[in-house]
Amino acid sequence: MSEEMHSPLSDFITYPEAEMLERSENYLNEVKRRHSIRKFSNKAVPRAIIENCIKAAGTAPSGANHQPWHFAAINSTDIKRQVREQAEIHEQGFYEGKAGEEWLSALKPLGTDANKPFLEHAPWLIAVFSQKKGGIDEGDQHTNYYVHESVGLATGFLLNALHHSGLATLTHTPKPMQFLTKICQRPDTERPFMLIVVGYPADDATIPHHAKRKKALSSIATFL
Numbered sequence: 197m198s199e200e201m202h203s204p205l206s207d208f209i210t211y212p213e214a215e216m217l218e219r220s221e222n223y224l225n226e227v228k229r230r231h232s233i234r235k236f237s238n239k240a241v242p243r244a245i246i247e248n249c250i251k252a253a254g255t256a257p258s259g260a261n262h263q264p265w266h267f268a269a270i271n272s273t274d275i276k277r278q279v280r281e282q283a284e285i286h287e288q289g290f291y292e293g294k295a296g297e298e299w300l301s302a303l304k305p306l307g308t309d310a311n312k313p314f315l316e317h318a319p320w321l322i323a324v325f326s327q328k329k330g331g332i333d334e335g336d337q338h339t340n341y342y343v344h345e346s347v348g349l350a351t352g353f354l355l356n357a358l359h360h361s362g363l364a365t366l367t368h369t370p371k372p373m374q375f376l377t378k379i380c381q382r383p384d385t386e387r388p389f390m391l392i393v394v395g396y397p398a399d400d401a402t403i404p405h406h407a408k409r410k411k412a413l414s415s416i417a418t419f420l
């Protein structure tokens with residue numbers, strides 16, 4: 197590893213410990229207010245905010261820094277209508293049997309069903325795609341590594357960036373999701389990873405009690 201391939205870390209900020217504690221508490225309190233919602237208002241959201249959030253997602257770490265993701269940001273009424281139409285067709289099959297009894301009973305406390313009006317009401321849908329092949333330069337066809345891990349991280353960054361900007365989200369995974377490739381005009385080599393619904397909550401938006409039950413630190417962490 198030659199030195200000319202690196203540059204000094206110049207933008208790391210060191211805070212006093214008391215300030216770090218306060219920052220970590222503030223951050224925790226901010227992310228605690230992030231909830232998936234399923235009723236969106238149709239109030240418009242400026243594209244520049246969405247662009248910044250996607251840029252933030254693009255800073256996520258990835259295997260060999262290949263950044264194996266693509267974000268299709270949909271604002272078009274016509275395309276949102278197509279997404280809703282297709283998603284509802286597939287979701288009907290899911291809820292009417294394909295999901296199986298165990299999965300359906302796990303979803304009961306969320307109160308979800310095959311109707312997805314939010315796919316048309318929300319101002320933006322962001323379809324996240326993963327790329328098995330690519331690389332860092334446009335047109336590269338190298339193998340990508342840790343694709344799911346990388347795209348999962350970028351999607352997490354995206355959700356928190358949107359929340360931090362003052363927007364509500366829903367992670368939606370219509371099953372199967374392949375229809376998004378065609379609607380979003382993406383190549384067959386990409387796989388739809390997740391659909392993020394973005395906007396403001398409707399006045400009557402709710403959070404299921406079930407979604408508020410977060411595991412305690414003692415059950416999600418061990419300190420060795």
Ligand code: IYR
Pocket residue numbers: 287290303306308309310368369370371
């Ligand atoms: N894709 C369906 C079902 C669904 C599945 C899981 I796992 C959820 O956490 C929520 C919903 C739907 O969106 O309704």
